[in-house]
Amino acid sequence: MARPSFRPYLLLTRVSLAPSALVDAAVGLAIGGAGQSPGWRVIVTACVASGCVFAGGMALNDWADREQDRLTRPERAIPSGAVAPMRALKFAVCLLGIGVLLAFSLGLAPGLVLGAVATLAALYDLRLRGGWTGPAALALCRAGNLGFGVVAGLAASAQPMELAHWLPAIGYGLYVGAISRLSPFEDGHRPIEGNAPALPLRVAAITLACLPASAFALRPQPTGWGALCAFGISVSAAWGLWRLAAAQTDWTPGSVGKAMGMGLRRLMFATASLACMTWHGDGFAYGVTLAGLLGMALSHRLRQAFPPS
Secondary structure: OOOOOOHHHHHHOOHHHHHHHHHHHHHHHHHHOOOOOOOHHHHHHHHHHHHHHHHHHHHHHHHHOHHHHHHHOOOOOOOOOOOOHHHHHHHHHHHHHHHHHHHHOOOHHHHHHHHHHHHHHHHHHHOOOOOOHHHHHHHHHHHHHHHHHHHHHHHHHOOOOOHHHHHHHHHHHHHHHHHHOOHHHHHOOOOOOOOOOHHHHHHHHHHHHHHHHHHOOOOOOOOHHHHHHHHHHHHHHHHHHHHHHHHOOOOOHHHHHHHHHHHHHOHHHHHHHHHHOOOOOOOHHHHHHHHHHHHHHHHHHHHHHOOOO
């Protein structure tokens, strides 16, 4: 008897994009814990919970798009017949549920935050696909995922929550929202008029370059070297987006797709820059920064074996 293949399920969950979701949670832990390690149990639980919600949301997205994919992406797991639609739905719901339960094991507040992220991800998959509602939902999901890590870090360190703890998540969400505004141009839901895609790309570049500034209100204050490295990472990553927006004049859905890909690949640059702003304590934040940068290489290797499209 042939062994069952897990490859279609890994494709269903966009496993090649998952490292960025795990890094979100780890960077949030560093922000919430002021650079101090919350312990391996909290780190592993938070990252697995975040990964489960991300994977479940991706799988539910494919289930919701199954009829359209039969026409436009027949090679995907559901329309190709590799995964039955009902199995895909059950798989997605189980992953979302497991992620939220794991988050509640870290405390009430982390559970509520990741539960809200899971609910919003499901609403996006099933309903919120509009020109503004879609990017807004995606921005809130990624901001909430980072915020989940922050809240889990605060719970582990028994520190009170302050507005300053949410500022990096808000800045991160704004960046994701700007990149997501390119999506309607790519899928044909919004006609490309002149140089219109360049505007959200420039907004994303400016937001990314300024992102580390959102962490200056944290306590203790970021170190000089940490801030220098943070802005070095964010500005260099933003410069590529700005240059593309300036150089590209004849936009097509294909070129918009490449711009989106560049923006999404910079998600871990964004979170690595935030991790630099928490370089204090026992070295946990240094490890998180390194994990974010290495995660990009891992994601690239995974994309070769498990294409996210």
